[in-house]
Amino acid sequence: AQSVTQLGSHVSVSEGALVLLRCNYSSSVPPYLFWYVQYPNQGLQLLLKYTTGATLVKGINGFEAEFKKSETSFHLTKPSAHMSDAAEYFCAVSPRRGGGSYIPTFGRGTSLIVHP
Amino acid sequence: DTGVSQDPRHKITKRGQNVTFRCDPISEHNRLYWYRQTLGQGPEFLTYFQNEAQLEKSRLLSDRFSAERPKGSFSTLEIQRTEQGDSAMYLCASSLDLQPQHFGDGTRLSIL
Numbered sequence: 001a002q003s004v005t006q007l008g009s010h011v012s013v014s015e016g017a018l019v020l021l022r023c024n025y026s027s028s029v030p031p032y033l034f035w036y037v038q039y040p041n042q043g044l045q046l047l048l049k050y051t052t053g054a055t056l057v058k059g060i061n062g063f064e065a066e067f068k069k070s071e072t073s074f075h076l077t078k079p080s081a082h083m084s085d086a087a088e089y090f091c092a093v094s095p096r097r098g099g100g101s102y103i104p105t106f107g108r109g110t111s112l113i114v115h116p
Numbered sequence: 117d118t119g120v121s122q123d124p125r126h127k128i129t130k131r132g133q134n135v136t137f138r139c140d141p142i143s144e145h146n147r148l149y150w151y152r153q154t155l156g157q158g159p160e161f162l163t164y165f166q167n168e169a170q171l172e173k174s175r176l177l178s179d180r181f182s183a184e185r186p187k188g189s190f191s192t193l194e195i196q197r198t199e200q201g202d203s204a205m206y207l208c209a210s211s212l213d214l215q216p217q218h219f220g221d222g223t224r225l226s227i228l
Contacts, residue, residue: 009156034216043120043207043219044159090158102214103149103172106158 002027002093006107014115019063019078021110023091026072033074034092034104035065044090050074061085086114118142120220122208128226129198136194137223141210148191149217150183151207152176159207165191195225203227 007022025031032051036044048059055067065076074091088111092104121140129135141148147166151159162181163173167188177183180199185191195202205224209217 004158036219041221041224043209043221045219046216049216092158102147102211103161103164104217106160108156109158 002031002095002105004091004093004105004107006089006091006110008110009108010111010113012113012115013081015083016080019076019081019085019112021076021089021091021112023065023074023076023107024072025074025091025093027093027095029096030067030069031093031095032102032104033065033067034094035059035063035074035076036090036092036106037061038088038090038109040087047076047089081112081114083114083116086112088112120208120210120218122206122220122223124223125221126224126226128228130228131198131200133198134194134196135198135225136192137206137208137225139191139193139208139210139220141190141208142212142218143189145210145212145218146188147211147213147217148185149209149211150191150193151209153205153207153222154203162193198225198227200227 003026005024034049035047050067058064088109091107094104123138149164150162153159165185180196183193205222207222209219211217
């Protein structure tokens, strides 16, 4: 079974400060990993994904994440927060099942608060 | 690409009533997924279709829930005899094969 733990239900930063949202996963084999963002009353939007290859993944809106197998982590970062980054962020993991259902398991989410 | 569309956006109903939600996926996507999201939680998988075939159902999908995708295009999710615990956001997503899923904006269900 796979699971995702997002450390911190809320993260508060000042505009222009570094954003760090933590995600640790549990899986018997290295899975596919994702970060999604959700704005109020909207669905989820994919920020970035890791499937294979380079462990540092760049996504949209200046976000990036690094897959660290030894730490079973996939933390999301952004060098400089913007007010528009305030949203709920979800880390997700899905198994590497060839031809399988590719159903992701989501973490509980981290609410990013950006102060002016 | 007009995105995944869900209707209605909000539904308020009395306990015990039946409700039906509709999802229109991105046209070329063959996979369609339903999730439920409650406040402070991430989406929880309910069921998914590949074309018109329903291939997987979660244990969360009780016998009061039924989903269809009759022609492999739009899908409906019906909840019969609604209960207070059914109050949630119901999200639909679609994908082309194993590509990442695109989500709709959801249907928020409130049970009075």
